[in-house]
Amino acid sequence: MDPIRSVYENDSDMADLVRSFVAEAPNRAQLLDDLLSGGELDELQRLAHQLKGAGGGYGFTLVTDVAARLEDALKEGAAESVIKERTSTLCEVLRAVRAPEGG
């Protein structure tokens, strides 16, 4: 996946926050993977819900959209294959977010 940039990366109020979000994103991706393989679907749904709420605020609308799709699938009790696919999409997106250097 191509690198994803925050729409706020040039906003001086937000640059530091965007960097900390980006730094933390791979850990969240790992956590999503772990929760899925551990079958902890409630926690997975909570985390998807949190990422949905936060992503757009940090200028990563795609995080919000993809996380919302995972949350919906979990809420509706969708098939395992769907949940798996949407979790891995969210993980990919989280691993693709980037921030400008510096700070």
Next chain:
Amino acid sequence: MNPEAPNPNRVLVVDDSEFIHELVRARLREEGLQVEHQLTGEAGLRHAIDVQPDMILLDIELPDLNGFEVCRQLKERAETRTIPVIFLTGQSDTAAKVRGLDLGAVDYVIKPFDDVELRARVRAALRTKRLQDLLQQQSFLDGLTGLWNRGYLDHRLEGELNIARRYERRLSLLLGDIDHFKRVNDSFGHLFGDYVIQRIAEALSTHARRSDIACRYGGEEFALLLPSAGIDEAALVAERLRIAVEASPFHLRGTQLQVTISFGVASTEGLDPVTNESLIARADRALYNAKEAGRNCVHICVPDQPGAICSFTDFQSQLSD
């Protein structure tokens, strides 16, 4: 409620995601607000009760108590009831919005939020809160004396009792009633009666500590609420007040008029259940006894002897025994 202090603009964010805490803090920076945060419903509720922020941004999905329940409890408690709550949540369905607003929230903002919109909504909520505080302050003041009125006593007592219970602190209440006030009114007229009430209100304010709450409880009745004070301290305050009133006669058309006041004193020590009603009833019984005993005296509900009421003199000698 602290109407004298300039608005400190404290905002509490209750959200289980630190990403949101940081984001809200950054987005509200230019509003000059003090932003505090908590990660769980329980902690948020406790924080709100302890520091009484000017507004609360509340998430719905929290790990323990959900946001609806937090809102319900905030609106139930006297000390947090008027704090505006804005739901800041990822739940965008109409049912959740309606439920949140019906629980008493002033607004509902969906995450991810637009920062310009959030700031405008926060400003609007704080504006309303300021007017509401002003209005409430007006409605809680007694016009004749400038003391707090009975409505405020009821409101404040509930909050102080919660604090006393939580921190195992004592709380005492004085009820005072001007002796033979009807005679004063009948002999010298209502205007003079009003003047007497004002002067006694001044004495009450002068003798109260900064933290005490002085109220005009009814026509010629006064109340003084003493947070953190035990029965012995409260009894002393009452006796000092009684003496101060006795020692300041009124002068009218060349006549000297001695006005006196009787007090009933009670505290939360040994009180069960600890409620507004039970504490007021205790002080009221003591006041009744003081009147029966001949007026111009202080009677005290003795905490460790249920139902026992004694005079100030007896109470002092018991203490020194």
